Amino acid sequence: MYPILAKTKLNNQVEEMIVHAPYVARRCEPGQFIILRVDDKGERIPLTIAEYDRARETVTIIYQIVGYTTQKLSEKQAGDTLADFVGPLGRPTELHAHQRVIGIGGGVGAAPLYPQLKKLSEMGVSVDLILGARSKDLIILEEKFSKFCKNIYVTTDDGSYGTKGLVTNKLKELVEKGAKYDEVIAIGPLIMMKFVSLLTKPWNLKTSVSLNPVMVDGTGMCGGCRVTVGGQTKFVCVDGPDFDGHQVDYDELMRRQGMYKTEEAHICKLQLGAA
Amino acid sequence: MAPNMSPKKVPIPEQKPEERVKNFNEVALGYTPEQAKEEAARCLQCKMRPCVEGCPVGVKIPEFIKKVAEGDMGGASRILSSDNCLPAICGRVCPQETQCEILCLRGKKGEPVAIGRLERFVGDYAMENLQEQPPAVERNGIKVAVVGGGPAGLTCAGELARLGYGVTIFEALHALGGVLMYGIPEFRLPKALVGKEIAAALKLGVKIEKNVVVGRSVTVDELFQEGFKAVFIGCGAGLPSFMKIEGENLNGVYSANEFLTRSNLMTAYDFPNSPTPLKIGQRVAVVGGGNVAMDAARTAKRLGAREVYIVYRRGEKELPARLEEVHHAKEEGIIFKLLCNPVKILGKDGWVTGMECVEMELGEPDESGRRRPVVKKGSNFTIELETVVIAIGQSPNPLIRQTTPGLETQKWGGIIVDEATMKTSKENVYAGGDIVTGAATVILAMGAGKTAARAIHESLRKKAAAVA
Numbered sequence: 001m002y003p004i005l006a007k008t009k010l011n012n013q014v015e016e017m018i019v020h021a022p023y024v025a026r027r028c029e030p031g032q033f034i035i036l037r038v039d040d041k042g043e044r045i046p047l048t049i050a051e052y053d054r055a056r057e058t059v060t061i062i063y064q065i066v067g068y069t070t071q072k073l074s075e076k077q078a079g080d081t082l083a084d085f086v087g088p089l090g091r092p093t094e095l096h097a098h099q100r101v102i103g104i105g106g107g108v109g110a111a112p113l114y115p116q117l118k119k120l121s122e123m124g125v126s127v128d129l130i131l132g133a134r135s136k137d138l139i140i141l142e143e144k145f146s147k148f149c150k151n152i153y154v155t156t157d158d159g160s161y162g163t164k165g166l167v168t169n170k171l172k173e174l175v176e177k178g179a180k181y182d183e184v185i186a187i188g189p190l191i192m193m194k195f196v197s198l199l200t201k202p203w204n205l206k207t208s209v210s211l212n213p214v215m216v217d218g219t220g221m222c223g224g225c226r227v228t229v230g231g232q233t234k235f236v237c238v239d240g241p242d243f244d245g246h247q248v249d250y251d252e253l254m255r256r257q258g259m260y261k262t263e264e265a266h267i268c269k270l271q272l273g274a275a
Numbered sequence: 276m277a278p279n280m281s282p283k284k285v286p287i288p289e290q291k292p293e294e295r296v297k298n299f300n301e302v303a304l305g306y307t308p309e310q311a312k313e314e315a316a317r318c319l320q321c322k323m324r325p326c327v328e329g330c331p332v333g334v335k336i337p338e339f340i341k342k343v344a345e346g347d348m349g350g351a352s353r354i355l356s357s358d359n360c361l362p363a364i365c366g367r368v369c370p371q372e373t374q375c376e377i378l379c380l381r382g383k384k385g386e387p388v389a390i391g392r393l394e395r396f397v398g399d400y401a402m403e404n405l406q407e408q409p410p411a412v413e414r415n416g417i418k419v420a421v422v423g424g425g426p427a428g429l430t431c432a433g434e435l436a437r438l439g440y441g442v443t444i445f446e447a448l449h450a451l452g453g454v455l456m457y458g459i460p461e462f463r464l465p466k467a468l469v470g471k472e473i474a475a476a477l478k479l480g481v482k483i484e485k486n487v488v489v490g491r492s493v494t495v496d497e498l499f500q501e502g503f504k505a506v507f508i509g510c511g512a513g514l515p516s517f518m519k520i521e522g523e524n525l526n527g528v529y530s531a532n533e534f535l536t537r538s539n540l541m542t543a544y545d546f547p548n549s550p551t552p553l554k555i556g557q558r559v560a561v562v563g564g565g566n567v568a569m570d571a572a573r574t575a576k577r578l579g580a581r582e583v584y585i586v587y588r589r590g591e592k593e594l595p596a597r598l599e600e601v602h603h604a605k606e607e608g609i610i611f612k613l614l615c616n617p618v619k620i621l622g623k624d625g626w627v628t629g630m631e632c633v634e635m636e637l638g639e640p641d642e643s644g645r646r647r648p649v650v651k652k653g654s655n656f657t658i659e660l661e662t663v664v665i666a667i668g669q670s671p672n673p674l675i676r677q678t679t680p681g682l683e684t685q686k687w688g689g690i691i692v693d694e695a696t697m698k699t700s701k702e703n704v705y706a707g708g709d710i711v712t713g714a715a716t717v718i719l720a721m722g723a724g725k726t727a728a729r730a731i732h733e734s735l736r737k738k739a740a741a742v743a
C-alpha cells in the first residue's frame with residue numbers, strides 16, 4: 001500500500017498528490033512515469049511524475065479528472081492509501097546542455113514538463129516557457145516555473161489570461177521576432193503536440209514530445225501503447241515516452257486514444273452517475 | 276490389489292461445450308475420490324518408472340499414485356508436493372501427453388495412466404482438505420533475490436525457503452503468478468486456485484515486493500549492494516511480436532498478451548464491475564496456432580463473439596497447441612482457417628473491418644523440421660472482422676539485459692545459462708524460464724527454477740564453508 005501524504009486542488013479539474021513510494025522516488029528521473037491502481041479492483045493507469053523527493057521517498061503526481069479512474073483517485077485524501085504504485089517506468093528524458101530551450105506546456109501537460117525544465121535550468125540552460133490552457137483557471141504551476149524560467153508566456157483560448165490564442169501562435173511570434181532556440185519540448189494534448197511539431201518542422205527546430213497513450217502493464221508486455229514513429233512501431237512504455245515530435249504519427253495515436261471512449265462513458269454513467 | 280486393466284482413462288467430467296462458452300468457469304471439473312482411486316489403480320507400479328524421466332521436476336509419479344489407489348490422499352500429497360510446489364496448477368496446464376504420460380507403459384496398449392488428472396486431484400484435495408504445516412526450518416540468514424513471481428521464480432523461491440534462505444521475490448505487476456495470472460484464462464486455471472496454491476508454496480516466509488520492475492525500480496547490481504548473495508532472474512518472455520503488416524495499429528488489433536491480460540489479470544470479462552475494458556467484435560480472428568492462440572480464441576467466444584477464427588499458416592498436424600486445447604476449441608465452435616496467412620489488416624475510420632489473407636501450401640521442411648509454408652499465388656481472400664488478436668509469440672524483455680553489465684545474452688535476447696546449474700555469465704546470477712528458453716511451458720520454467728535453487732544452495736554453501 002502506498003500512503004498519500006498530501007493532496008491539493010490546483011483547479012477544479014486538476015489535483016496534485018504526494019505519495020510515499022520509495023522504489024519510485026529513489027531512482028526516478030525527469031520524463032519517467034508511474035502506473036497506479038486506486039484500489040484492489042482498480043484499473044491500471046499511467047501518470048507522469050511531476051516532482052520527487054529522494055530523501056523523503058515521495059513522488060508528486062498531477063492529474064486531471066477525466067474519467068472513471070481519475071475520479072476514483074480524486075476521492076482519495078491525504079491519509080488514505082493507493083493499492084499499487086509502480087515505477088519509475090519509461091526512459092528518462094535525454095536532456096542536452098543546450099544554450100537555450102523553450103518548453104511548451106498545454107493544460108496538465110505542464111506537470112511532466114516541470115521536472116525536465118527544472119533539470120535543464122540546473123544544467124545551466126536558459127529556459128523559456130509557454131503555458132497554454134483553455135482559460136485562466138486551468139493554467140497550473142506558473143509560480144513554480146517562474147523560479148527558474150527566464151521568460152514565461154501564457155496563452156488562453158478565451159483570452160482570460162495572457163495572450164488570447166494558441167501556444168503555436170506564441171511560438172511562431174517569438175521565433176519570427178528572432179528568438180533562437182536549440183530545442184522545443186512540448187507536452188500537452190496530442191493535437192497541441194501535433195501542431196507544434198508541424199510548425200517547427202520547416203524551421204528544422206528539434207522538437208521533443210512526451211506521449212501518454214493507453215497502457216496496461218507499462219513494462220513492454222502488452223503492446224497496447226504502440227505508436228508509429230518514423231514509420232516504425234514503437235512501444236511508448238519501453239521506447240519512450242519521449243520521441244522526436246517530427247516523427248510521430250499523431251493521427252493514428254489520436255484514434256487509438258479514443259478506442260475505449262464508449263466504455264469510459266458507460267462506466268462513468270453507471271458507477272459514478274455522471275451524465 | 277489387482278490393477279485396473281481398462282484400456283481407457285477414467286473420463287473426467289467436463290462442462291458441456293454449449294454451456295461453457297457462456298461462462299468463464301472451469302471446463303474440466305476434476306475427479307471425485309472414487310474416480311481418482313479407480314484411475315490410480317490403472318498404474319502397474321512398474322519397476323522402470325519411465326514417467327518420472329519425463330517430468331521436468333522429477334515428481335515421484337508411481338509413488339504418489341500408489342497412495343491415491345490406497346485412498347491415502349495425505350500421503351499422496353506429501354510425496355507430490357516434495358517435488359512440485361504447484362500440483363493443482365501443473366495438473367491442469369502441463370503437457371502430460373508429451374512428457375510423463377507419453378512414456379507410460381499402459382500407453383503401449385490403450386491410453387496411458389491419467390497422471391495429469393491424478394496430480395490435479397491430489398493438488399485440489401490437499402488445498403481443500405489438508406492443513407499441512409510446513410516443517411520448521413532453521414533460517415540461515417542468507418538473502419537471495421528472485422526476479423519475477425511466475426512459475427520459475429515461485430519454484431526457485433519455494434525451494435530456497437525450504438533450505439532456510441531468506442528469499443525476496445520482486446514482481447513487476449500487482450499480483451504474483453506471472454503467466455498463471457495474466458495469461459492462462461480462468462476457464463482453464465481459476466485465479467482463486469492460483470492464489471491459494473502460491474500462498475501455500477510460499478508459506479515458509481518468502482518476502483514479496485510487488486510493483487518493483489527490476490531494471491527500472493532497482494538494478495541487479497543494486498540488489499547485491501543491498502546484501503543479496505545470489506539473484507535468480509525469471510522475468511518471463513516479454514515483448515509481444517507483431518507481423519509487421521499494414522493495419523496492425525488499427526483500433527481492434529490486440530497482441531494476445533494485451534487481450535489476455537485485460538481479460539484475466541484485469542478481469543475485463545466482468546466489465547463494468549471491473550473498470551478495465553476490452554473491445555470485442557462480433558467476428559474475431561486470432562492469428563497463431565499455439566496454446567496462447569487457443570486461449571485467446573476461446574476467451575473471445577466467451578466474451579460474446581459470434582464467429583471466432585484461428586488463422587494459422589501451417590496445417591492441422593503442425594499446430595503447436597496441445598491436442599486437448601485444439602479439441603476443446605473445436606468443441607466450442609472455433610473455426611480453424613489452416614494453411615492461411617494474413618497479409619494486411621483492413622480498416623475504416625481507424626477501426627478494423629477485415630483481414631486479407633493468402634492460402635498456403637506446405638513445401639520442404641525448414642530448420643525447425645516442420646514443412647515450410649509457401650504462398651499459393653493469387654489465392655488472396657478477405658475475411659470480415661472487427662477484432663484481430665496476434666498470438667505469434669514474443670521476444671525477451673530488454674530491461675534487465677540493458678541494465679545488467681556482464682550478463683551475456685543470445686542474439687535474440689534470451690539470457691545464456693549453463694543448463695546444469697542455470698548459472699549465467701555474471702557471478703552469482705542465475706536465470707530460468709522463458710527469459711532463457713523463449714516462450715515455453717509452465718513446468719519447464721518450474722524445472723529451471725528448481726535446478727537453479729539447488730545450484731544456488733550448492734554454491735552458497737561452499738562459500739560459507741570456505742569462510743568458516
